[in-house]
Amino acid sequence: MRRVMKLAAGFAAAAVMLAGCASDDDGDAGTSETGGSEDASVGLAFDVGGRGDLSFNDSAAAGIERAADELGITFQELSPNEDGSNRADLLRQLADEGHNPVIGIGYAFGADMDTVAAEYPDVQFVRIDGGPSELENVAVMTFADEQGSFLMGVAAALKSESGMIGLIGGNEGAVINAFAAGFKQGVAAVDPAIQVQDQRLAPGEDARGFDDAAGARVAAEAMYQSGIDVIYTPAGQSNIGTFQAAAAADAWAIGTDSDQWETAGDPELQAHILSSMLKRVDNAVFESVSTFLEEGALESTAYDLSTDGVGYATSGGFIDDITDQLDDYKQQIIDGEIEVSRTE
Amino acid sequence: MTRVVAWARGFAPTVVALGVALLVTALFILIIGENPLAALRALFDFGESPTAQANSLGVWINRAAPLFLSGLAVSVGFRMGLFNIGVEGQYRIATVIAAGVGAAIVAPAPLHVLVIILVAMLAGAAYAAIPAVLKVTRGVSEVISTIMLNSIAIGIAAYLIRRPFADPDLGEGENTTTRDLPESGRIPGINDLFGLLGLEEPRRPVYGFVFIAILVGIVMAVVLSRTRFGFELRTSGLNPSAATANGVSASSMTIKAMVLSGALAGLVGLPELLGESFRFSGESFVAGYGFTGIAVALLGRNRPLGIAGAALLFSFLDRAGPRLQSEGIPPAAVVIMQGIIVLCVVIVDEIGRRRLLRAEERRARVEDPQTVTEEVAS
Numbered sequence: 001m002r003r004v005m006k007l008a009a010g011f012a013a014a015a016v017m018l019a020g021c022a023s024d025d026d027g028d029a030g031t032s033e034t035g036g037s038e039d040a041s042v043g044l045a046f047d048v049g050g051r052g053d054l055s056f057n058d059s060a061a062a063g064i065e066r067a068a069d070e071l072g073i074t075f076q077e078l079s080p081n082e083d084g085s086n087r088a089d090l091l092r093q094l095a096d097e098g099h100n101p102v103i104g105i106g107y108a109f110g111a112d113m114d115t116v117a118a119e120y121p122d123v124q125f126v127r128i129d130g131g132p133s134e135l136e137n138v139a140v141m142t143f144a145d146e147q148g149s150f151l152m153g154v155a156a157a158l159k160s161e162s163g164m165i166g167l168i169g170g171n172e173g174a175v176i177n178a179f180a181a182g183f184k185q186g187v188a189a190v191d192p193a194i195q196v197q198d199q200r201l202a203p204g205e206d207a208r209g210f211d212d213a214a215g216a217r218v219a220a221e222a223m224y225q226s227g228i229d230v231i232y233t234p235a236g237q238s239n240i241g242t243f244q245a246a247a248a249a250d251a252w253a254i255g256t257d258s259d260q261w262e263t264a265g266d267p268e269l270q271a272h273i274l275s276s277m278l279k280r281v282d283n284a285v286f287e288s289v290s291t292f293l294e295e296g297a298l299e300s301t302a303y304d305l306s307t308d309g310v311g312y313a314t315s316g317g318f319i320d321d322i323t324d325q326l327d328d329y330k331q332q333i334i335d336g337e338i339e340v341s342r343t344e
Numbered sequence: 345m346t347r348v349v350a351w352a353r354g355f356a357p358t359v360v361a362l363g364v365a366l367l368v369t370a371l372f373i374l375i376i377g378e379n380p381l382a383a384l385r386a387l388f389d390f391g392e393s394p395t396a397q398a399n400s401l402g403v404w405i406n407r408a409a410p411l412f413l414s415g416l417a418v419s420v421g422f423r424m425g426l427f428n429i430g431v432e433g434q435y436r437i438a439t440v441i442a443a444g445v446g447a448a449i450v451a452p453a454p455l456h457v458l459v460i461i462l463v464a465m466l467a468g469a470a471y472a473a474i475p476a477v478l479k480v481t482r483g484v485s486e487v488i489s490t491i492m493l494n495s496i497a498i499g500i501a502a503y504l505i506r507r508p509f510a511d512p513d514l515g516e517g518e519n520t521t522t523r524d525l526p527e528s529g530r531i532p533g534i535n536d537l538f539g540l541l542g543l544e545e546p547r548r549p550v551y552g553f554v555f556i557a558i559l560v561g562i563v564m565a566v567v568l569s570r571t572r573f574g575f576e577l578r579t580s581g582l583n584p585s586a587a588t589a590n591g592v593s594a595s596s597m598t599i600k601a602m603v604l605s606g607a608l609a610g611l612v613g614l615p616e617l618l619g620e621s622f623r624f625s626g627e628s629f630v631a632g633y634g635f636t637g638i639a640v641a642l643l644g645r646n647r648p649l650g651i652a653g654a655a656l657l658f659s660f661l662d663r664a665g666p667r668l669q670s671e672g673i674p675p676a677a678v679v680i681m682q683g684i685i686v687l688c689v690v691i692v693d694e695i696g697r698r699r700l701l702r703a704e705e706r707r708a709r710v711e712d713p714q715t716v717t718e719e720v721a722s
Binding site for chain 2: 082085131
């Protein structure tokens with residue numbers, strides 16, 4: 001016992017001394033971001049998971065960093081806690097600290113952002129993804145997930161040899177439903193006879209399905225064994241499980257949000273990532289900031305195929321032989337000849 | 345006087361544990377190359393403007409209420425030697441049913457709220473009764489069954505908001521939710537109280553449910569320490585065979601303890617439901633209180649007052665998360681600190697227990713040299 005106390009005391013003393021040393025040379029670094037010519041300061045609140053998710057949040061981070069480089073703005077970023085209960089508090093803190101505009105990444109900011117925006121009528125709020133807002137100082141940047149997914153459906157149907165296609169989604173929420181609806185319409189446009197087997201990793205709006213690589217792998221293995229040879233996987237961080245199963249079964253998987261051929265990095269997996277549906281969150285963040293700097297206000301904007309807000313990745317070169325057909329469908333969607341619905 | 349001394353001695357280990365936890369966290373912050381003193385300042389930074397300070401205070405209170413109720417629910421099981429990991433699922437089921445039933449009925453204000461609270465407690469109790477009955481009749485470990493029931497609860501809740509409780513006015517392609525609770529089924533915020541105390545009023549509603557939580561805490565303190573049920577519960581937990589020998593039925597106590605634990609768990613989601621969200625939707629529902637409640641109960645040593653303190657401490661740290669980020673410290677620092685605090689408390693408690701045992705041993709030897717004591721681990 002006495003030895004334990006001695007140890008603890010020594011340890012405590014060392015820690016205090018270390019703390020003292022550090023405070024000498026550390027000063028108040030850490031608060032300053034890039035110093036810019038403009039005095040605009042942007043507040044950015046990530047979705048749950050924060051930086052480093054290789055997908056949605058990282059795409060937003062790339063956008064804000066580009067804005068800092070090219071437009072000389074400063075920014076403060078915050079991540080919500082694990083259960084996402086403090087989203088509204090993050091927005092309040094950013095508004096209180098004088099950041100303008102304040103950007104929230106992800107549809108989950110919906111109700112919280114409307115509440116906070118009503119409290120700070122002089123601050124411009126920007127929501128990346130999600131439903132419309134009635135407030136004047138909330139601009140919503142929406143993505144035509146269904147249009148990008150439609151093209152992935154076309155690619156899957158053209159590349160499938162067995163005529164069996166699967167989909168592994170994160171949950172049954174409205175966003176993933178739009179992905180699934182667009183994808184199935186794309187498949188049907190090529191061959192109406194193909195049935196898409198649609199499986200979700202979590203019921204309802206439960207977000208755990210986006211962080212369940214093991215579950216995705218089990219689901220994908222079962223699908224590949226049943227003869228399916230292409231799987232579309234809008235399931236965030238779970239996608240890696242589908243890619244692993246694809247590599248093991250020597251079949252195809254299609255990623256979402258970022259160019260997952262790039263983010264997966266591993267050559268073994270890359271050989272099985274046919275393409276990815278791109279959701280240009282980075283563009284939306286960058287353009288929100290630049291438009292706000294120029295005009296002092298922001299309008300809600302839809303990012304779709306016509307503005308390259310959504311699209312597809314060609315890394316790996318696996319779909320080079322069908323890009324003509326894909327671009328043909330893309331043009332038809334842009335021209336309005338094909339209307340892609342967000343619901344089935 | 346002796347009571348005060350005893351109380352202070354009981355409290356001392358927690359203070360030691362807190363100190364150690366703070367030091368370890370400081371070390372961690374040093375390792376990642378940030379300044380621990382700046383972090384400490386940020387921890388106690390409530391914001392610059394009076395409004396921001398009032399907001400922070402509101403956040404603190406709002407987060408503490410569900411953590412306190414969850415800790416209380418877990419502690420009832422712990423007292424009896426039951427590990428109810430199912431608080432998570434129990435409060436999810438209770439909240440969705442309370443939201444659905446609350447939106448469906450019409451009643452005058454105080455009665456409406458009362459009905460919602462009762463429905464939530466009943467739903468939580470019923471869901472907790474499943475593992476209790478399984479344990480008593482089939483010997484199924486409550487640890488396993490409650491974990492499984494947590495997963496099932498997510499599915500049931502998703503079904504309930506999709507079918508029976510679904511808001512019929514939802515547009516196509518919108519996420520499903522229940523209908524909003526009518527005005528009479530809500531508990532007004534206590535923001536005015538801030539004004540009365542001379543503070544600025546917070547911008548977000550501060551849950552009025554916090555007073556109900558305090559009331560529940562007082563009732564539980566009395567029940568545990570002053571009633572026959574509380575005595576039997578504690579006895580069964582401390583020494584099951586002695587309790588059985590004295591006519592306390594282990595199986596009936598198991599069911600009673602789990603049902604009470606579930607009823608308390610049913611309250612966990614209500615501060616938010618009745619004070620701010622007014623409806624249950626998959627994306628706004630805050631999950632995880634059931635698991636954090638386990639840590640809160642441990643830290644509070646299963647006593648209502650201790651749990652209240654633990655809940656306040658945890659929510660104080662949670663509240664500081666965004667401030668720490670402003671100082672460049674990742675939000676994970678808060679989670680690390682919470683984990684280390686619980687770990688330290690458990691370790692310090694164990695050290696204290698062994699010391700007590702050895703002191704007892706020595707006293708016994710002095711009084712009667714013939715006494716043979718079993719060697720306790722050093």
